[in-house]
Amino acid sequence: MSAAVGIGVVTHELVHVFHTEGHDVAALSGISLTIRPGEYVGLLGPSGAGKSTLLSACAALLRPSAGRLLLDGTNIVTLDDTERDELRASRIGMVLQGADRNVVGYLSVAENIRLAQRGALAAGRSPAALPDAAELADLVGLRAAPEVRADTLDPAGLQLLALACGLAHRPRLLLADEPTSRLPAQARDVVLAALSEVNRRWGCTILLVTHDPAVAAAIPRTVTIRDGRIGAEGRRGEEYSVVTADGSVGLPADVLADHPPGTLLRVERSGRGFRLDPVRPGTPDAGGSDASEQAIP
Numbered sequence: 001m002s003a004a005v006g007i008g009v010v011t012h013e014l015v016h017v018f019h020t021e022g023h024d025v026a027a028l029s030g031i032s033l034t035i036r037p038g039e040y041v042g043l044l045g046p047s048g049a050g051k052s053t054l055l056s057a058c059a060a061l062l063r064p065s066a067g068r069l070l071l072d073g074t075n076i077v078t079l080d081d082t083e084r085d086e087l088r089a090s091r092i093g094m095v096l097q098g099a100d101r102n103v104v105g106y107l108s109v110a111e112n113i114r115l116a117q118r119g120a121l122a123a124g125r126s127p128a129a130l131p132d133a134a135e136l137a138d139l140v141g142l143r144a145a146p147e148v149r150a151d152t153l154d155p156a157g158l159q160l161l162a163l164a165c166g167l168a169h170r171p172r173l174l175l176a177d178e179p180t181s182r183l184p185a186q187a188r189d190v191v192l193a194a195l196s197e198v199n200r201r202w203g204c205t206i207l208l209v210t211h212d213p214a215v216a217a218a219i220p221r222t223v224t225i226r227d228g229r230i231g232a233e234g235r236r237g238e239e240y241s242v243v244t245a246d247g248s249v250g251l252p253a254d255v256l257a258d259h260p261p262g263t264l265l266r267v268e269r270s271g272r273g274f275r276l277d278p279v280r281p282g283t284p285d286a287g288g289s290d291a292s293e294q295a296i297p
């Protein structure tokens with residue numbers, strides 16, 4: 001089968017507010033991000049940062065409150081429910097957090113994959129256009145026979161089957177929420193190798209949420225979300241701050257811990273780079289009495 005072409009994901013000032021009883025929660029506060037077709041990107045960030053909300057928006061499972069979200073050039077924020085269902089059935093694969101949420105334990109490997117293909121077939125995809133169980137098992141490195149029951153697989157095998165189900169309709173964008181959590185290191189590496197192989201052989205764009213630094217180090221590009229905004233980007237394990245459209249720069253978490261909100265920083269050119277110098281309270285540089293009340297260590 002020829003290589004699939006991944007789709008690009010572009011967000012522009014994406015905002016999402018959950019309206020709950022009594023108060024609103026801003027889960028995404030202006031995310032602008034470009035993921036090229038076929039790119040493999042890890043989404044990092046502390047709990048509550050907005051990672052799952054961003055993944056759900058990319059899966060067309062929730063409608064963002066504001067901003068644009070383009071998949072393959074189409075702004076999906078404005079699509080109606082039928083169009084969003086069709087988009088998922090034709091182009092988007094999902095692996096939910098917890099392998100057992102993606103598979104039915106009493107069904108076999110092949111039955112689970114065929115079940116995962118039902119939506120695409122109902123949406124009019126030709127059976128010939130969909131990969132068969134053996135091809136998918138080979139792609140993700142699942143060594144179990146097609147007739148083996150899912151609930152007899154070991155944790156790595158179950159996660160590989162979950163991945164195969166997410167790929168069962170040959171999506172052009174794979175969204176995976178913590179696909180290696182709860183796995184021991186060896187099983188984690190098996191699943192990471194499978195994801196790299198899917199990306200290499202199918203050209204499928206992958207967006208993966210993780211908390212695990214070892215997983216992040218294995219992904220070519222990472223994006224760190226903090227408080228619903230892009231806080232940093234990583235390349236091959238090295239982290240960089242990102243200048244946002246409004247001129248803000250997210251500080252690395254350890255620097256932020258020493259310089260809480262309200263800290264005054266002097267920005268000085270230094271050769272080809274810049275130096276950030278905290279202004280100490282009570283010094284002439286800190287200004288009047290207001291400045292001495294800043295939360296500066």
Ligand SMILES: Nc1ncnc2c1ncn2[C@@H]1O[C@H](COP(=O)(O)OP(=O)(O)OP(=O)(O)O)[C@@H](O)[C@H]1O
Pocket residue numbers: 018019020025026027045046047048049050051052053054
């Ligand atoms: N359905 C919802 N209703 C109300 N608030 C929500 C809902 N889902 C998420 N939130 C809130 O939105 C914010 C972002 O949540 P989100 O689940 O996207 O974060 P996350 O980075 O994926 O966290 P985690 O790593 O813990 O899964 C949090 O403050 C969360 O409490």
